[in-house]
Amino acid sequence: MTASRLALLPLPLLAASCGPAAGSAPAALAPAWVAIPAAPLEAPARAAGAPAVDPSAPLILPIAAAPPATWVEPPLGEKERARAARDPFREHSEIALGERVAIFAAKGGGADPAGGAFAVDEKLGVVGPLKLPARFTWVGVAGPQVDALYAATPEGVLHRAAGVRGALRPDGFEPRGSVPGATTWDAAGTLIAAAAGERVSVSADEGRSFTSAVVAPGKPVRAVFVRPDGVLAAVVQAPARGQQPAAPDSFLSLDRGKTWKRSAFQPRSIERAGSWIWNGDASCPAVLSRDGQAWTRAAAGLYARPTLGIALHLSPAIRAIEAGSFRSAVAPPAPEPPPRGGAAVGREPPCKSDGGGVVGGLGLMGVLGASCGGALCLLESATPLPQPTRTRIATFGDGICEPTSARPPGSACAAHVTRPPTFAVVDHIASTVTPVAAPEGCPQPVALHNAAGVGVLICRGGSGSATLFVRGAQGPWHAEGSQATPAEALKWIAAAPDGTLLLLQSAPPAGALQREPLQALVRSPLPLGAPQAWRRITAPDGVAALPAPGGAALLASSPAASAGKRLDVTLDRFGQPALPLARNVEVDQDLTRMEIRDGQVWFRVRPNPAPDVKGMPGPLPPEPRDPRWHVLTHGGELVLETSSGPTPPTEGRPLDPAGR
Template sequence: MRAEPAGPPVDPSTPLALPAAAMPPAPWVEPPLGEQERARAERNPFSEHREIALGARVAVFAAPGDGAGAAGAAGASGAAGASGAAGAPGAVGAPGAVGAPGAVGAPGAVGAPGAAAVGAFAVHEDLGVVGPLKLPAGFTWVGLAGQRDDAVHVATPDGALHRAADVRAALRPDGFERRGSVAGATAWDAAGGLIAAAAGERVSVSADEGRTFTSAVVAPGKPVRAVLVRPDGALVALVAAAEAPARGRPASPARAAPPARPAAPDTFISSDRGQTWARSTFQPRAVERAGSWIWNGDPVCPAVLSRDGRAWTRAARADLLHGLPTFGAALHLSDAIRAREAGALRSALVPPAPEPPPRGAAAVGREPPCKDDDAGAGGVIGGLMGGYGVSCEGALCLLAGLPPRPPPTRTWLAAFGDGLCDPARVPPGAACAAHLARPPTFAVVDQRAGAVTPVAAPEGCAQPVALRNAAGVGLLVCRGGGGVAALFVRGAQGPWRAEGSHAIPADAVEHLAAAPDGTLLLVGPTPPASAPRREPLPLLVRSPLPLGAPQAWRRVVVPDGVAALPAPGGAALLVSSPADSAGGRLDVSLDRPGHPALVLARAVEVSQNLTKVEVQGGRVRFRVLPKPAPELLGKRWLSLSGPRDERWHVLTHGGALVPEAPPPETPADERRFGPAGR
């Protein structure tokens, strides 16, 4: 029977309605995004960003439309564009390379929605994510070089070079100072203590961070299409080669001659900081720089300029380069707390250039086409998914469900993947992110404008465990003293605000749900429905108060609990099923701040399996899945792809579950059978 509150009698067959909330909505609540905005909001704002500069401890990333090109692509078929030269005026290259329409940094390049709002970002080995950078307008190239640190160097279309002492200085519009210039420069590169620029048939090199340049002719009469600088001072230049003769029959007066094939560029090497140049004994089909590797970019048949700066080796293992994580992984935003071991990233110094080849084993001459002898790595990816069997009864099936995910709003709090862990503190088999030496950087994302603002972890949170979002506020769960949950909140404006430590294990917090007025509910671990003895369901409920309000949270423990939902006014709808009923009965109550629990229904008979509960328009609804026929028990009848004859039932004042009446405009067949998955 249901415990009736005082008041006039009501029809027991009518749907039960929750009492009106006594609190106003939270002042920070944001409305859900519209359907079209949701699709755009779920995109990674850094999905179009590419590495445009790589230093010893820093990498810089930008997207199309940000005014800079992708780093290090002196490309196949002689495409120019080494180390961020994309967008350089007058550069010549293959489609999509330097200066090609739509190339990164090319005039008129169009980026993904929100890319321009995000801007250029840097990832620093020690500092984490830094940005957006205030790079000089219209820049054509970005490089990282310096005598002591990775200073940020930026070239503009007039050939002028600008320098910021480090990435922190690059956050300020006045952080860049003008240095020297190279008139007519079409390609740039920088590494270690050198900066190089190609203009016409000359390469100009600076050893004093762009103050002065010395230049030399590489190959008389042949324009330099790209220049590459290795951190140890070795330089490689690619110069234009004569077009290869066309294949086919000679042209006749009645037929035009077939076009000539573009020839691969000629490769030249300098070992004295660009004062003299010599044609390389090996001529690769393509050249690019990846940190300390100047190579052909072919992981199957690699050819790498060795440490001596003259000989090319075929013995280098491409997996040494590609097996290392890159700085770019740090720009992936998510709700997860992620970290990596310190010093494990691929940089301008790691891995180093390979050892010279044995005498007589160096690659020489024109590089032939690669013969891939790999017979193919066919095979089966993944495996068959196990059957979705049923191991619950009646109300106990609610334990397998999840609270409804809060709809996305304009503001989203996310974590970058730039946390650091100390390998010495990570036990074997443990997660790196659970033993942080430095917490990750967080981000306030405006999902409507596409803007991203990095923010540091709050003081007092050395070990963040989980990040959740609801109604326009981010909730960060940190591990406090004794492993309890220390909560911090942050909205679109203002700092992180501490909201106390609570007697629930930080590592046990799983799901966050929200009512429309901003009431929040954190759910701890739910016991499996098949457990012989169920532990009480632990909850944390937040009233719709201003951020940082004291006593905003309260702990609620639900014996025999199977589900819980936030309800307006700081309330929590609690659903439990007595242990002795084996899921055949349920009780529903409303826990409100400052009031005794209100029993809404007791001993409700459950004859089918309940898969979900929600509050809609003040009504309590359960999704009911009919039980299978006896001959189907134990089989995979509950399938993600198969039909599910689920129907919504409402809880009545009399304590019964009755099918919900469909709206009048519902088609007749749906009114009779109910839409699957409704």
């Protein structure tokens, strides 16, 4: 590529003030943050006898090396990066469910990637990790007004915590009664049940005392289930007959476990899901109906409600759901009894399978709109994602929004929340997740971004403007003011190695008839909570923006009249006039990304397709158009990388604070 050359003299350097200036206040009274002083406006003249700048040499950004901000975290290594990509809750499953609370713990009792068991409370959100009793074998939730937490130990001792907040304290669980030899437990409504041998013991006074009864003489109880309305079911194991093990039998109780009667229907297996006692087969269900005696095949509604478990998974997206739409211990209720003659009876035969199942189809989506060309393709390129660090700020999906008939039940509704979601500090090295509340002054969070070890939360102000909060791995949220930018418009974040951040506003499509100026917010690498840390920049005809060390921003623009065939590159510096680096760079191929590597400015270029060959019977198959990296030179040219040239950029390679 050729270009009209712009010779650049040696440029002034940006510097960060690292201490008080002479004559300033004593250290004890010094402010908690320092500004980046403006450099001289005029570039110094080249010293006599100094060599001239080689126009063909790669352009080096005129930025001085400075220590990074104290909150900056280095990028993770390759092994740690794979750990950071895992969901710390992917091994967790629901182990207890109440009217408004669900408890989740890692499967198998092995190493817990989230650091312990967690609760999801519909009113409070995510709470944890819980301090469960040592060596607990069972956890349950019961209580008609307040969901109390219960835990049992191998010795059959029952412990109780008044609620999820009490379960956060090491002494939150207090010993209650006991059922020596208990091998299985369940709790719902006002009842707690435990099975030991051929007996089932039931408590109706929060576990202080138990009354017991034999279910089936000579047959040990293998499982017991308690429905919130007081109906109980027990599975007993009959003695084996020769080499063949006997099929288990199911018994039911309608008087809180005082008497038991063998069920007229014997499902192959039994489990409890909320208020359902059923066979657990969604394709061929058999559910104990509301009367506690008849089993029905006409079951619907259990999976129509989302489980509270969806709130536990971490995401950078702000998520909320309508209050009262979760599956709980009482919703949906047990189904109505079947019509006369319609009850399932006898041993459950194998269910017939139609082999259909649920099949989902993937459609192909085309990208509509005009194709880009030249420098305008930078408008449609993806901003380089910040590299993962040891800690990140994430959000749970436990926000609550107002009920409305305009949305289907269980659908997301994060635009207007009545309770913001809970946030979390995730430590990928220590494998811990620490829930934290949303900051005060942010009733409507819109987006969360992570870069360089801090989370940037964008909230919607009263006029729709963006209110910014930042938080690191330690300490509280810090309010950093409002910007006259729509909160929903800030879509991307990028970071320089020293902690300079750039929030990029969503760009107009490359084929738009009238392009709006490119806008971004730039944060200087100051301490968290520093006043005026953010500034707004506007680039008419802008096509790309990147943060540069020292609180600067690298801007690329393409004059509207050039239709993407010309490119200007400018350094927007803190407190100084914009510094042109290259003007009228000729662009005859598509630019798909701009990056700063080794202090140089690189562009990824997509080659033009080969021209059609005349005389051929049909169009030629498209040739591969692998993008190649080009470096911007002092003379304003884009030069293709070569084996003997500069080291090409590597995706995700860490740089030092000077961008080298």
